[in-house]
Amino acid sequence: MKLARVLAPMLGLALIASAGAALAQSTSLTFGTWELTEPGRGERIAAVLDGFNKAQDAVVLEPINIPYPRYAETILTQLAAGEGPDVFIIEADTYFMARAQGLLADLSAVVDTTGIQMAAADSIVTGDGTRTGIVYATNNYGLIVNRALLDAAGVAVPTNYQEFEAAARALTTDGRFGFAMRHMSAEEGGWWFDLSNWVYGAGGAWTDADGRPSVNSPQVVEGVRRFAHFATENLIPRGTDAATYRRMMWEGQVAMVIDNGAVPAILLSQNPALAATLEAYPSPFEDPTNAQIAAFMVVNANSDKLDAAGDFLEWVLTPEVQNGFVDAFGGALGTGTSTATPSEAIVTANPWVKTYHEIAAHGRLIAPHGQEGNTARFRTEVLSQVDRVINLGISPQEAMDEAQAALEQILR
Amino acid sequence: MTMATSAAKSAKGRPAHTTRVAPARRDTGPGLFPYLLALPTALLLLVLLCYPFYEGVRLSLTDASLLNPRRAQFVWFANYIDLLGSPRLASILRVTFVYVVASVVGTLALGMLAALAMNLPRRGRAVIRGLIAIPWAVPQVAVALIFAWLFNNQYGLVNHLLQRAGIIDNYVRWLDNPALALPALIAITIWMTFPFAAIVILAALQSVDSDVLEAASMDGARGLSRFRNVTLPTITPTLITVALFLTIWAIRRFEIIWILTQGGPVGSTGTMVVELYRTAFRHMDLGTGAALGTVGLGISIVVTVVFVALAARIDRAHGRVSST
Numbered sequence: 001m002k003l004a005r006v007l008a009p010m011l012g013l014a015l016i017a018s019a020g021a022a023l024a025q026s027t028s029l030t031f032g033t034w035e036l037t038e039p040g041r042g043e044r045i046a047a048v049l050d051g052f053n054k055a056q057d058a059v060v061l062e063p064i065n066i067p068y069p070r071y072a073e074t075i076l077t078q079l080a081a082g083e084g085p086d087v088f089i090i091e092a093d094t095y096f097m098a099r100a101q102g103l104l105a106d107l108s109a110v111v112d113t114t115g116i117q118m119a120a121a122d123s124i125v126t127g128d129g130t131r132t133g134i135v136y137a138t139n140n141y142g143l144i145v146n147r148a149l150l151d152a153a154g155v156a157v158p159t160n161y162q163e164f165e166a167a168a169r170a171l172t173t174d175g176r177f178g179f180a181m182r183h184m185s186a187e188e189g190g191w192w193f194d195l196s197n198w199v200y201g202a203g204g205a206w207t208d209a210d211g212r213p214s215v216n217s218p219q220v221v222e223g224v225r226r227f228a229h230f231a232t233e234n235l236i237p238r239g240t241d242a243a244t245y246r247r248m249m250w251e252g253q254v255a256m257v258i259d260n261g262a263v264p265a266i267l268l269s270q271n272p273a274l275a276a277t278l279e280a281y282p283s284p285f286e287d288p289t290n291a292q293i294a295a296f297m298v299v300n301a302n303s304d305k306l307d308a309a310g311d312f313l314e315w316v317l318t319p320e321v322q323n324g325f326v327d328a329f330g331g332a333l334g335t336g337t338s339t340a341t342p343s344e345a346i347v348t349a350n351p352w353v354k355t356y357h358e359i360a361a362h363g364r365l366i367a368p369h370g371q372e373g374n375t376a377r378f379r380t381e382v383l384s385q386v387d388r389v390i391n392l393g394i395s396p397q398e399a400m401d402e403a404q405a406a407l408e409q410i411l412r
Numbered sequence: 413m414t415m416a417t418s419a420a421k422s423a424k425g426r427p428a429h430t431t432r433v434a435p436a437r438r439d440t441g442p443g444l445f446p447y448l449l450a451l452p453t454a455l456l457l458l459v460l461l462c463y464p465f466y467e468g469v470r471l472s473l474t475d476a477s478l479l480n481p482r483r484a485q486f487v488w489f490a491n492y493i494d495l496l497g498s499p500r501l502a503s504i505l506r507v508t509f510v511y512v513v514a515s516v517v518g519t520l521a522l523g524m525l526a527a528l529a530m531n532l533p534r535r536g537r538a539v540i541r542g543l544i545a546i547p548w549a550v551p552q553v554a555v556a557l558i559f560a561w562l563f564n565n566q567y568g569l570v571n572h573l574l575q576r577a578g579i580i581d582n583y584v585r586w587l588d589n590p591a592l593a594l595p596a597l598i599a600i601t602i603w604m605t606f607p608f609a610a611i612v613i614l615a616a617l618q619s620v621d622s623d624v625l626e627a628a629s630m631d632g633a634r635g636l637s638r639f640r641n642v643t644l645p646t647i648t649p650t651l652i653t654v655a656l657f658l659t660i661w662a663i664r665r666f667e668i669i670w671i672l673t674q675g676g677p678v679g680s681t682g683t684m685v686v687e688l689y690r691t692a693f694r695h696m697d698l699g700t701g702a703a704l705g706t707v708g709l710g711i712s713i714v715v716t717v718v719f720v721a722l723a724a725r726i727d728r729a730h731g732r733v734s735s736t
Contacts, residue, residue, distance in 0.1 A: 073693045080479050097696065101479040184588050185676025239565040239588035248566065376694045387678045391590050 027059045027308045032075060032088030034068040040269045041262065044328035051324070052315055059308045079103040079300060086303040087312060089136050092124070092294045092365050096372035104132045105299040110310025116317055117338045121294050124365075133298035134313055137325070138334035139260045140363045141197045141283065141290045142355055144267075148277040149176070149255040157281055161201075161226060164284040168235040171255040177237050179230060180245035180254045185387060190242055192379045193291050195386065196366045197258050199223035201285025206378055211370015213411065215382055216397070216404040225396040228389040250274060258283055260293060261332030261356035268350075280332075280352030282359050292363030297336075332356035374411065381406045468709075471702035478696040491703035500679065500687070508683040511598060512662040518602040519658055520651065523609025530610065531617045541611070548607035556671035559600050563587050563672075590680040593673055597681055600668055605661070609654050616650035617643065648726055656719040663712055684708045 031049065036042045052061045064085050066074050072094045078084035079098060090098060098104050108131050113122075118135070125133040145157055153171050158164035168178030182190040199206070204219030214220065230236055237245055237254070246263065248254045250271040257263070268274055283290050297316060299309040315321060322340035326333065331342035331353040347353050367375045385399035472491055476484035495501060530541055547555070562569050563586040571583040586596045620643055628642045666685045669675065675682035675690065684704060692701025 076479060076696070077693070080481060097479055101477070103479065185674045186587070186672065188674060237566055239585040244564060244566060253566075376696070380690065380695070384679065387676060391588075391678050 026057055027305055029059050029061050029087060029305055029308050029312060030085040031061050031063045031312075032066060032085035033063060034066055034071040034089070036063055036065040037067070040265065041328065041330065045325070048321065048324040048328050051321065052312060055315065056311075059311060061312065076103075079302070082302050084300050084302065086305050087297060087299050087309050089295050090133070090298050092296070093367045093372060093375035095124075095133070095296050095298065096367060096375070098298070099132055100373050103301050105301045105303060105306055105309070107131045107133065107299060107306075107310060107313065110306050111313050111317075113317065119334055119336055119338050121292075121334075122336070124294065125296055125298075133296040134317060135334075135336040136295045136297040137293075137329060138295075138360060138363065139262060139293040139329075139332075140334075140356055140360045141193070141258055141260050141292075142359050143256060143258050143281045143283050144249075144264055144352070145256045145279050145281065146249065146252065146254075146274070146277055147279050149252065153255075157279070158284040161285055165226075165229070165235075168230065168256065169233070172235050175253065177245075177248070177254050178235050179256050180236050180240065180248065181227075181230070181258065182242050183227075183231050183236070183390060184239065184241065185383065187241055188379060188383060191383055192375075193260070193293065193366055194258065195224070195227055195383070196291040197283055198227040198285070200289040200291060200364055201283050201287050202226065203287045205364075206368035206382075207370050209369075211368075213368075213371070213378070213404055213407040215378070215407065216400040221396045221400050224386055224389060224400060228386065228396060231390045232393075261353075262330055264332065264350065264352050265330030275349065278352065280355040282355070282362075288359070288362040289364050290359055290362055291366050292360070294365055334360055371411070377410055378407065381410070465709075468702050468705055471698055472700075472706045474699050476698040476702070478692060478698050481698055484699070487699065491700045492707075495700065495703050495707070500682075503679050504682055504684055504687050507594065507679070507681065508663065511594065511601075511665075511681075511683055512659055514598045515601040515605070515662050516655055516658045518598065519605045519609050520655060522602055522606040523613055523654070526606060526610035527613035527617055530614050541614075544610055545607045547604050548611075550604075552604070552665075552667040553671065555600065555604055556668040559596075559668070560587075560672055563596060587672055588677050590678045593677060593681050597669060597672065600672075601662065601665065604668070605658060609658065612650060612654050613647065616647040620646045645730060648730075649723060652719060652723045652726070656716065659715055659719070660712055663708060663715070684711075 033045075035045050046063065049061060049063060052059070072091065075084060075088060075090065076094065076098065080101075080103070095104075108129060111131060111134065113131075113134075119138065121135045121138050125131060125135065143157075147157075149171060150157065150167070155167045155170050156163070158167045171178030181194045183194075184191065196206075199220050200223070202219045202223035204214075204217055204221075204223050206213070206215060206220070208214045231238065237248065240248070245254055245257070246266060247270070249257060250267045264278055264280060267278060282288055297313060299306065299313075303309060316325075317336055319337070319339065322335050322337050323343070325335045326340045326342045327346055329335075331346040331350055334340070334357070342353055365372070368378050371378065381403045382400075385394070385403040388394040389396050389399045471481075471484070473486055473488055474484035475487045475490075526544055530537060530544065550558075561567070563571075565571065565583045565585055565588075568583075568586075570586065571580070574580045574584070585592065587593050624642055625638065628638050633641060664685060665683070666689065669681055669683060669686050670689065673681045675686040685708065688701050688704040688708070691697050691704060
């Protein structure tokens, strides 16, 4: 007994010391993202990421969650100060700004993609023999409808703008709305995504082939006119943010939205009964081009753990992890490889998943071609003018001419 | 050394005692010691105030980008010239002026009414004072989120109550209507800041000499007359100080405006601070953002000088030594 009383604490100390030694030998890799607190999705993504820690002992992945509304500014400020997470997720417009300033590490020597069929968007992060990231997720925009509401009103799923406008009008009655979209300065980022769909759908683009602003082209003006028309005709719940109108949709108060592939999963998680009636289609515009949100997994140029980061990224590109991410995202998003597919269970339970994979072929980044690093400027100038069209009745042509002049002045 | 000699000889002829008296010293002042005591505080102020001020002005003279501030080049006054030539500057200054004046005047008015009410002798006065302080104690971000829901078009309590009362038929767009967004923000600001004004004014009210009030009552002064002729002149210095604080805070206010409207719709709530944030942290243009900040600082300094001069003038008029 006396011997046990002496040996037990010594054994305990030895165990603690060895655990500490093991911990000290492993490398800590910080991982920045905004998704881990999103209801439902956050837990699934965290579970996938945790697989890396379980698969090996040398590197410990430590996720850091920053709320989405402040994510870009927070990350860029940290990077500029020589700080920030080792590895992090970054959206396309922020990616281009960070890359232009040399804030992202060159991964050519630490990430080997030989034999891997990379996604089409991978071309964005490679060039001139360098690789500055891998594709984390691509997300496209399509028309999501509550079929039961359309059937009750005797309205068919619209396939062009005229049918779309008529359907929205017919469905806006008795406190319900035919459509909903972001249209306020308090949601500037999301508003830009939504407006881009209307502009692309009308055949427009924010810049021409040479990367010069083209926001007052006839096609862009038509897209803006249509967008503003829905707002001024009150076919949408005016003054309602995305969180509120998504809630209205899962409560059956909104019939249609044009939204990204992650949204159906959000709606269904709040109202599983919608599974029988929620459907997805390509956007109801002449041009099938839709807005594509691309997010990349990149490495901080300030990080001294390039090898560990490379190991992590190569693990992410393995088929099991890629399929895991597709399922974690809800099944409708693309990932870093073109071979990643959602599980049969998800496809069976969510038929709309196939639609989003089909429309991905027509996706275009919301960052203006050739001016990707100036997306924020485009957004401010264009949306401030669209705001005037909606709230002050300014003509779309006049408004877009002013935006064009402002952008030409800024980018001279 | 002077010596005072007592010439009294003892009967036995012993020598007289002499008392040495230290000569008067020349006064050389306190020396360096007080300055040494103040040195740590002075250094702290230098680091925390002067350096950031210097850095802000220096940045405003460069083309610094948030993404790589070390690569900044001096462009001297180009940022200020661009700012003055911007078509948005007039709107930004106008919105800032309206927001500041309306929120300060509203806060002082409501704060005065609350202070007068709290000054009346009644039961439960302490509880009322505690309840009035609640809006001041709530963090600004929490206030913004609460009012975002209260003013929500479809689900907000404000529209619901107004519709139930029959005042409106359809929901009012409080925060996305250019005509209503700024008044809504001003109302929220007044709600948030009036407790501070009320508590400070209450303290001033309680410093009014009761004998003077009684004498005024005996002379026939009642209610408003007594307030205007006795109470108000006494608490005026406090009102000016409170107004100065409220003005500076209003010029600097950011959270509730950014969270609720981000300066929209159509720039109707776009104050100087909101535009500064958008320029520096959305457009990554630190140079122009710093220039906006320097302009805002200049305005704050002018406002402070005006208030101090006004307070001194009023004090002189009442024969008081200036307290500001």
